[in-house]
Amino acid sequence: MSTLSQAEAAAFLYREALFLNSGDYDAWLALYTADCLFWMPAWRDDGTPTDDPERELSLIYYRGRRNLEDRIQRIRSGFSAASVVMPRVAHMIGNVLTDPVDDVRVRLDSSFIVNVHDVRTKRDHAYFGRYEHELRLENGGWKISRKIIRLMNDVVPTMLDVYGV
Secondary structure: OOOOOHHHHHHHHHHHHHHHHHOOHHHHHHOEEEEEEEEEEOEEEOOEEOOOOOOOOEEEEEEOHHHHHHHHHHHHHOOOHHHOOOOEEEEEEEEEEEEEEEOOEEEEEEEEEEEEEEOOOOEEEEEEEEEEEEEEEEOOEEEEEEEEEEEOOOOOOOOOOHHHO
16 A cells, blocks of 8 residues: 655655745646646535535636646736736645545645735735645646645635646
8 A cells, every 4th residue: 555654745745845846837737636636615605515516616726637738827927816916825734644545645734825926916814724635646747637726715805826826
């Protein structure tokens, strides 16, 4: 059975955060499987998140790495209003727990805070919540097959994007 220690799992998540913080989107995309799910559900009410991205509102929803690649292309193109001037971001991740699923999959739960500085408006905002990753062993390395972002403070004063949560 392939295993991923808690320290290795945390290092994996820290690396993903570093790629987003530094704008290394090619390295970030390389962490994802071709059939990945990247999803940030909305809240149905004060205590109930949506649970079906195909039928209910989502704050962010991409199925497949190709869709993430398309989003990164729009960010780089200059045609994305959210990214004309890239905000400065810093991800902090903690409380990383691992839960092996089988020989080739492991689930990770963690908490996050992402500080965002919007250069255009000179305003700061902190998003916080929980990440639920599922990693799959592919070609000898771990890849993200699923990332669910449970945003706890969903009153969003600025635009949300993949690099800012």
